[in-house]
Amino acid sequence: MAERPHRSGQVAIVGRPSVGKSTLLNALVGARISITSRKPQTTRHRIAGILSEPEVQFVFVDTPGFQTRHASRLNERLNRTVRDALADVDVIVFVAEAARFTVADRAVLALLPSNVPVVAALNKTDALADKRALLPRIAELATLREFAAIIPISAERGSELAALKDTIATLLPEGPALYDTESLTDRDERFLAAEFIREKIFRQLGDEVPYSTAVIIESFEHEGDLRRIRATVFVAKSGQRAILVGENGARMKAIASQARADMEALFGGRVFLDVWVRVKQGWSDSDAMLKRLGY
Numbered sequence: 550m551a552e553r554p555h556r557s558g559q560v561a562i563v564g565r566p567s568v569g570k571s572t573l574l575n576a577l578v579g580a581r582i583s584i585t586s587r588k589p590q591t592t593r594h595r596i597a598g599i600l601s602e603p604e605v606q607f608v609f610v611d612t613p614g615f616q617t618r619h620a621s622r623l624n625e626r627l628n629r630t631v632r633d634a635l636a637d638v639d640v641i642v643f644v645a646e647a648a649r650f651t652v653a654d655r656a657v658l659a660l661l662p663s664n665v666p667v668v669a670a671l672n673k674t675d676a677l678a679d680k681r682a683l684l685p686r687i688a689e690l691a692t693l694r695e696f697a698a699i700i701p702i703s704a705e706r707g708s709e710l711a712a713l714k715d716t717i718a719t720l721l722p723e724g725p726a727l728y729d730t731e732s733l734t735d736r737d738e739r740f741l742a743a744e745f746i747r748e749k750i751f752r753q754l755g756d757e758v759p760y761s762t763a764v765i766i767e768s769f770e771h772e773g774d775l776r777r778i779r780a781t782v783f784v785a786k787s788g789q790r791a792i793l794v795g796e797n798g799a800r801m802k803a804i805a806s807q808a809r810a811d812m813e814a815l816f817g818g819r820v821f822l823d824v825w826v827r828v829k830q831g832w833s834d835s836d837a838m839l840k841r842l843g844y
């Protein structure tokens with residue numbers, strides 16, 4: 550019997566903010582590499598998660614949720630990141646919530662190229678009170694464009710992810726692995742370290758500060774098994790600095806210690822993390838800062 554040919558390719562994960570794109574990427578790859586939170590617009594960078602199986606290598610590309618809220622130069626860049634991520638992928642996974650289909654979902658759908666196969670993943674089925682609500686939603690979605698498949702999933706519980714993966718695999722072209730089969734992501738530890746800090750800020754602080762925050766890794770040194778990391782968190786106003794630092798530095802201490810625990814889990818070694826907070830007015834509209842941040 551002939552061996553089945555190996556397949557590989559890029560699979561973009563797109564959708565409006567907060568539908569669970571990054572949670573899905575992590576569940577598919579089996580590691581927490583892309584940050585997640587309840588707040589919309591958590592993801593700001595393109596990041597690939599790599600899943601290597603004997604017959605197929607998936608390169609899942611997580612993208613920022615298409616931005617519709619604040620008009621800033623940062624947001625223009627984020628939207629461009631999404632568009633660029635779509636340019637040369639083999640498959641698109643369009644993520645929406647099983648419970649609702651909004652104007653923003655339609656807007657994202659309208660941006661998708663017509664010559665790439667799209668699989669719709671209706672996420673958060675675990676939160677659906679009545680599963681019968683899925684049928685009219687699937688029917689509605691099917692009228693909007695052609696889908697290779699429409700699959701209800703729960704990224705958080707891991708439900709139907711095998712079906713999603715199998716469907717995607719059939720749509721990938723034949724070809725060798727694109728990355729080392731040991732790799733989990735195309736991003737380095739420096740990038741992941743900055744992201745873990747940003748994640749804790751998104752999870753621990755209210756509605757204003759996270760959107761005014763950026764993280765830069767100033768230095769990242771290996772001393773045997775120990776990683777010594779120095780980071781600066783930029784905020785836009787001094788009031789935000791006070792909130793972020795907290796009373797006697799308690800808030801920042803909690804953020805840093807949780808971020809450090811994540812780094813140690815993923816990197817597999819001890820981490821010494823030193824975080825400073827600095828005020829930089831208007832960073833999200835400064836070309837120089839955006840460039841330094843990699844946006």
Ligand SMILES: Nc1nc2c(ncn2[C@@H]2O[C@H](COP(=O)(O)OP(=O)(O)OP(=O)(O)O)[C@@H](O)[C@H]2O)c(=O)[nH]1
Nearest residue numbers: 566567568569570571572586590591592614704705
């Ligand atoms: N109940 C439930 N919640 C989920 C599921 N998947 C994701 N969530 C939650 O939805 C919220 C948003 O998840 P993210 O993965 O950060 O969403 P995202 O689409 O990457 O968001 P942005 O990066 O901001 O565009 C988080 O609180 C997740 O825990 C799911 O299957 N079920």
Ligand SMILES: [Mg+2]
Nearest residue numbers: 570571591592
């Ligand atoms: Mg995300």
